[in-house]
Amino acid sequence: MNRNEKVSDAVVRRLPGYYRHLRELETEGVMRLSSSALGQRMGLTASQIRQDINCFGEFGQQGYGYNVPMLKRRIGQILGIDKAHHVVIVGAGNIGLAVANYPTFQNEGFRLGALFDVDPQKIGQTVNGVPVFSVASLPEYLLSHRIDILVIATPAAQAQGIVEIASAGRVRAIWNFAPIDLTVPDDMTVGNVHLSDSLMALSFRMHERSVLSQDNPQWVKE
Amino acid sequence: MNRNEKVSDAVVRRLPGYYRHLRELETEGVMRLSSSALGQRMGLTASQIRQDINCFGEFGQQGYGYNVPMLKRRIGQILGIDKAHHVVIVGAGNIGLAVANYPTFQNEGFRLGALFDVDPQKIGQTVNGVPVFSVASLPEYLLSHRIDILVIATPAAQAQGIVEIASAGRVRAIWNFAPIDLTVPDDMTVGNVHLSDSLMALSFRMHERSVLSQDNPQWVKE
DNA sequence: TAGATTGTTAATCGATTAACAATC
DNA sequence: TAGATTGTTAATCGATTAACAATC
Numbered sequence: 001m002n003r004n005e006k007v008s009d010a011v012v013r014r015l016p017g018y019y020r021h022l023r024e025l026e027t028e029g030v031m032r033l034s035s036s037a038l039g040q041r042m043g044l045t046a047s048q049i050r051q052d053i054n055c056f057g058e059f060g061q062q063g064y065g066y067n068v069p070m071l072k073r074r075i076g077q078i079l080g081i082d083k084a085h086h087v088v089i090v091g092a093g094n095i096g097l098a099v100a101n102y103p104t105f106q107n108e109g110f111r112l113g114a115l116f117d118v119d120p121q122k123i124g125q126t127v128n129g130v131p132v133f134s135v136a137s138l139p140e141y142l143l144s145h146r147i148d149i150l151v152i153a154t155p156a157a158q159a160q161g162i163v164e165i166a167s168a169g170r171v172r173a174i175w176n177f178a179p180i181d182l183t184v185p186d187d188m189t190v191g192n193v194h195l196s197d198s199l200m201a202l203s204f205r206m207h208e209r210s211v212l213s214q215d216n217p218q219w220v221k222e
Numbered sequence: 223m224n225r226n227e228k229v230s231d232a233v234v235r236r237l238p239g240y241y242r243h244l245r246e247l248e249t250e251g252v253m254r255l256s257s258s259a260l261g262q263r264m265g266l267t268a269s270q271i272r273q274d275i276n277c278f279g280e281f282g283q284q285g286y287g288y289n290v291p292m293l294k295r296r297i298g299q300i301l302g303i304d305k306a307h308h309v310v311i312v313g314a315g316n317i318g319l320a321v322a323n324y325p326t327f328q329n330e331g332f333r334l335g336a337l338f339d340v341d342p343q344k345i346g347q348t349v350n351g352v353p354v355f356s357v358a359s360l361p362e363y364l365l366s367h368r369i370d371i372l373v374i375a376t377p378a379a380q381a382q383g384i385v386e387i388a389s390a391g392r393v394r395a396i397w398n399f400a401p402i403d404l405t406v407p408d409d410m411t412v413g414n415v416h417l418s419d420s421l422m423a424l425s426f427r428m429h430e431r432s433v434l435s436q437d438n439p440q441w442v443k444e
Numbered sequence: 445t446a447g448a449t450t451g452t453t454a455a456t457c458g459a460t461t462a463a464c465a466a467t468c
Numbered sequence: 469t470a471g472a473t474t475g476t477t478a479a480t481c482g483a484t485t486a487a488c489a490a491t492c
Contacts, residue, residue: 006430007426007430008482008483010482010483010484011483012423012426012427013423015422015423015426016416016418016419016420016422016423017403017416017419019422020401020402020403020416020418020419021403034448034449034450035449035450036449042403043403045484045485045486046449047484047485047486047487048483048484048485050449050450050451050452051451051452051483051484051485053451054450054451054452058450058451060449060450060451061449061450061491061492062448062449062450062451062490062491062492063447063448063449063450063491063492064448064449064450064492065448065449065450066450078426079422079423079425079426080425080426080428080429081422081425083429085425093323094316094319094320094323094324095320095324097316097320098316098317098319098320099417101315101316102316102317102417102418104401104417104418104421105417105418105421108418108421108422110421148428149424149425149428172428173424173425173427173428175420175421175424179242179326180242181239181242181243181264181265189424189427189428190424191420191421191423191424191427192420193415193417193420194238194239194242195321195324195326195327195415196238196242196324196326196327196330197238197239197242198238198397198413198414198415199326199327199330199332199397199413200237200238200241200301200303200330201234201235201237201238201301201413202371202395202397202411202412202413203301203302203303203307203371203395204229204234204237204300204301204302205234205395205411205413206302206370206371206394206395206411207302207305208228208229230458230459232458232459232460233459256472256473256474257473257474258473267460267461267462268461268473269460269461269462269463270459270460270461272473272474272475272476273459273460273461273475273476275475276474276475276476280474280475282473282474282475283467283468283473283474284466284467284468284472284473284474284475285467285468285471285472285473285474286468286472286473286474287472287473287474288474
């Protein structure tokens with residue numbers, strides 16, 4: 001058993017997928033599930049699923065499999081989404097608003113306290129009843145509110161400066177949508193959503209077969 | 223040399239990061255770069271960077287390093303973003319609009335032809351001069367326009383149906399923002415942006431240290 | 445009980461790192 | 469030329485898969 005060891009990135013990347021599928025299965029009324037059935041559904045091997053789950057405990061039963069609602073609840077706990085999280089969004093542009101309105105975001109215990117922007121047109125407005133404040137007031141806001149997660153939805157040039165403010169304001173984690181790699185203190189967690197990286201990787205995969213298969217001269221030494 | 227072999231996911235995930243950093247370095251006026259300097263900047267080993275780059279060719283020079291503008295251009299070609307891509311977005315909600323307005327998206331040769339929605343309020347409007355059509359007209363649109371990438375920004379329940387239409391319309395790739403794993407034909411590429419998965423992984427990482435370090439009973443067998 | 449399926453160890457596979465000859 | 473740094477092979481590390489005893 002690997003408990004108390006740091007969980008590998010490979011496992012962490014799969015964990016939300018487990019939760020998502022278990023939620024679907026629960027909605028479909030499925031009560032009981034074997035690792036091979038889940039593997040078939042998710043495109044993973046049964047072995048990998050058992051290994052992944054056993055990083056966290058023994059949640060199954062020999063000869064039976066896993067109880068869907070129980071396993072879903074457990075993985076929810078492991079992910080920490082059974083707890084409420086206090087969130088603010090910096091940048092009330094298209095991405096900031098998309099996050100603010102994202103349904104999963106609202107349903108899983110993430111509580112949005114405020115948005116922050118530099119645009120005087122936006123400051124003073126509300127989004128779903130959540131106020132938009134000036135970024136100038138962010139340091140003070142963070143001192144008077146316990147914020148777990150700060151969402152960066154600003155242009156890349158502003159992002160690192162926001163991290164400094166977040167750090168001084170004892171924010172625990174940054175969810176970064178700006179297309180830049182941030183430098184953060186050791187005790188802060190960062191998760192990136194690099195949309196342009198995702199799109200470029202898609203573009204690569206799309207071209208890959210055709211280009212690689214014909215040994216395209218563009219790719220070899222000039 | 224690994225050319226003509228399928229490039230591993232691990233490499234593909236890093237590739238856009240290389241491009242992003244090289245673009246920054248070019249803007250900063252840096253002309254020449256060693257693998258160790260890039261490694262330091264990106265938090266990777268020099269060895270890994272040389273291995274990654276050599277999947278695609280010999281772009282460096284012993285004793286000198288890499289020429290920044292040249293390497294950036296080459297990686298751009300490898301990613302396929304030197305070519306124009308024709309794109310449509312299905313779903314003109316918050317996420318669809320955020321993608322339509324995303325600057326990197328517009329700057330790197332991704333040409334948005336149309337958005338599609340089911341909301342009569344939105345149909346007939348334009349977004350940045352791009353028309354919003356009814357989803358009912360999507361099959362016909364795809365037959366008369368050569369679309370490379372279709373962006374799914376609909377609720378999860380609609381996503382798989384859109385894939386069928388895209389497949390019939392000879393779309394080459396799907397960029398999926400719906401929180402569901404899609405089933406696609408073999409010749410279609412999928413890239414997922416699962417926002418809720420990203421947020422859950424962040425939540426996990428944020429809680430991980432505190433919870434794991436104290437052997438929290440919540441994680442062990444009941 | 446017999447059959448099924450887990451938890452877990454061992455074997456395999458692949459990715460990362462180290463080392464160094466080639467060479468600019 | 470001497471110093472630097474690549475390209476590439478070999479060694480290490482870690483993640484995935486296979487196998488099977490434990491057990492429900």
